[in-house]
Amino acid sequence: MRKTYRFTCIVCPLGCSIEVEVEDGKVLEVRGHTCPRGKEWAIQEVTSPKRVVMTVLPVENGALPTVSVKTAEPVPKEKIPELMRFLASLKLKAPIKIGDVVTEWKGVKIVVTRGA
Amino acid sequence: MMGFPNVPTLSYDVVVIGGGPAGMAAAIKAKELGLKVLLLDENDYLGGILPQCIHPGFGIHYFGEELTGPEFASRLAKKLVELGVEYRTSARILEIRNYSDLEKFVLFTSPSGLYGVWARAVIYAAGARERHAFEIGIVGDRVSGIYTAGEAQTLMDIYGVLPGKEIVIVGSGDVGLIMARRFALEGAKVKAVIELMHYPGGLARNVMILRDFGIPLYLGHKVVEVRGKGRVKKVKVVRIDENLRETGEEFWIEADTLVISVGLVPAVKKLKKIGVEIDPATGGPVVNDRLETSVPGVFVAGNSLLINDLVDYVAEQGEMAAEGAKEFIENGGIESRRWTRVEKGENIRLVVPHYLSGERDVYLYLRVSKPMEDVELRIPEIGKRLKLPVVKPAEMIRLKLKEEEIRGAGKLTVEVVRP
Ligand SMILES: Cc1cc2nc3c(=O)[nH]c(=O)nc-3n(C[C@H](O)[C@H](O)[C@H](O)COP(=O)(O)OP(=O)(O)OC[C@H]3O[C@@H](n4cnc5c(N)ncnc54)[C@H](O)[C@@H]3O)c2cc1C
Numbered sequence A: 001m002r003k004t005y006r007f008t009c010i011v012c013p014l015g016c017s018i019e020v021e022v023e024d025g026k027v028l029e030v031r032g033h034t035c036p037r038g039k040e041w042a043i044q045e046v047t048s049p050k051r052v053v054m055t056v057l058p059v060e061n062g063a064l065p066t067v068s069v070k071t072a073e074p075v076p077k078e079k080i081p082e083l084m085r086f087l088a089s090l091k092l093k094a095p096i097k098i099g100d101v102v103t104e105w106k107g108v109k110i111v112v113t114r115g116a
Numbered sequence B: 001m002m003g004f005p006n007v008p009t010l011s012y013d014v015v016v017i018g019g020g021p022a023g024m025a026a027a028i029k030a031k032e033l034g035l036k037v038l039l040l041d042e043n044d045y046l047g048g049i050l051p052q053c054i055h056p057g058f059g060i061h062y063f064g065e066e067l068t069g070p071e072f073a074s075r076l077a078k079k080l081v082e083l084g085v086e087y088r089t090s091a092r093i094l095e096i097r098n099y100s101d102l103e104k105f106v107l108f109t110s111p112s113g114l115y116g117v118w119a120r121a122v123i124y125a126a127g128a129r130e131r132h133a134f135e136i137g138i139v140g141d142r143v144s145g146i147y148t149a150g151e152a153q154t155l156m157d158i159y160g161v162l163p164g165k166e167i168v169i170v171g172s173g174d175v176g177l178i179m180a181r182r183f184a185l186e187g188a189k190v191k192a193v194i195e196l197m198h199y200p201g202g203l204a205r206n207v208m209i210l211r212d213f214g215i216p217l218y219l220g221h222k223v224v225e226v227r228g229k230g231r232v233k234k235v236k237v238v239r240i241d242e243n244l245r246e247t248g249e250e251f252w253i254e255a256d257t258l259v260i261s262v263g264l265v266p267a268v269k270k271l272k273k274i275g276v277e278i279d280p281a282t283g284g285p286v287v288n289d290r291l292e293t294s295v296p297g298v299f300v301a302g303n304s305l306l307i308n309d310l311v312d313y314v315a316e317q318g319e320m321a322a323e324g325a326k327e328f329i330e331n332g333g334i335e336s337r338r339w340t341r342v343e344k345g346e347n348i349r350l351v352v353p354h355y356l357s358g359e360r361d362v363y364l365y366l367r368v369s370k371p372m373e374d375v376e377l378r379i380p381e382i383g384k385r386l387k388l389p390v391v392k393p394a395e396m397i398r399l400k401l402k403e404e405e406i407r408g409a410g411k412l413t414v415e416v417v418r419p
């Protein structure tokens, strides 16, 4: 089945309108980009989109009730609900510093972005 | 000169009001320039709104890498501490007094009581305030479950409490979209994002969030009414025509929470009290290219100057204000042989600064009124032309002008037109 995806490139502020033509999971054509970075991003976006995930985790005895964390690298979009369920099971104890790795999930480091 | 009786007073070259990115960058720069500086913030931590903005997207220009809000804030805070900048948190400014050009008095409360600070210059970086539901004409039952985006964000990303299970968001600006993602990630159902205008208010990278989570975006719609007993139960949405008039077409969405994200307004009440002139287009002060307001020696930066979508420019403005304060204190004022007025031409909603000295390079920050494609940004008086593939009200444009280009110009009209 042939499908056309349309979106605004977010790699840089130019925000080109990109169209990607896909048939049976294979990219046939990319249109509208004005640089190779945009093309690469658009192809990834339709084949295996990835996102950085951020959340807060409860922390005992901290200055604030939570610390914030992010994945050290973007994770496949379809894996996000599973990752969130895993993160929801975590409870931490202060002191925790910014930059600490609190745990790993399938090889992806979970990094503290706000300590407590 | 009189202070306040029975109030302990301190004395500095410059007082910075607000410890967000604008204030921290200003205080760091002021210290580096050799000024005796004090930074004050009412929160019990530094960083302003950044510690609650836990998503990545900060600092690509300023630090050359993409950070989350708390990470950006902690980098600045670390530098501030390393440089030995004096600061006080839990210090709420009550009033600014302008006795004379080089004599300002700032009154603040702190856990140890009321204090006054004498300073020769003030840098005002107190951020913005959020507009509330009643300011956009939403009527209905008095119920719980109505939050501004900032309130919901603090609740969720500082205190770890999800504000509701079924959420309607009003406003498709960056803040609304970013909150939509956070709610959805944490397992709430975001039932809709409702936007008055006929185009989304946020950056493209944030509009993409809605597609990621399958959240419906209603452009050209508005929420007019909230119903419920004790807690929000449903909200009424009406469709708007091209001229932003209600069409009579309406529907209800069931939800337990309404999050209002309809924009920020520079928090300038304390500046108005000392007679600072305000630009109705930005909601912030009228300034010259040192970011000095109409009251000599009072400088402004960040969201108190104009609403910024990028923290990088906020920090840059903080530094500019500090350089201004330095010049002001050294020369007893910001001088120019002749001020060049910057005027708004076609499709320009706002532009800052308002006056240029023509004696230094300057950044203009501007926003367009409506989205356009394949346009030119022009300043006819100096023959400046810049091709832009797309312009959107959501994306602030920053334009560098060199001293040679603007020296001697009578006025400058900025316009965005089709070539
Ligand atoms: C939800 C959200 C998401 C954002 N996402 C991004 C993004 O992805 N990338 C990006 O670059 N930018 C982003 N921004 C924009 C950026 O965060 C802001 O432009 C920036 O934080 C503004 O900084 P500021 O220092 O002007 O104000 P603020 O950060 O608001 O700081 C103002 C400070 O002044 C203090 N203050 C106010 N009044 C007083 C008083 N009377 N006495 C003492 N202290 C006072 C306050 O406590 C506060 O700490 C986002 C903003 C929001 C709201």
Ligand code: SF4
Pocket (backbone or CB within 6 Å): A009, A010, A011, A012, A013, A014, A015, A016, A032, A033, A034, A035, A036, A037, A038, A039
């Ligand atoms: S295609 Fe290239 S130029 Fe266009 S927005 Fe993407 S990265 Fe920028």
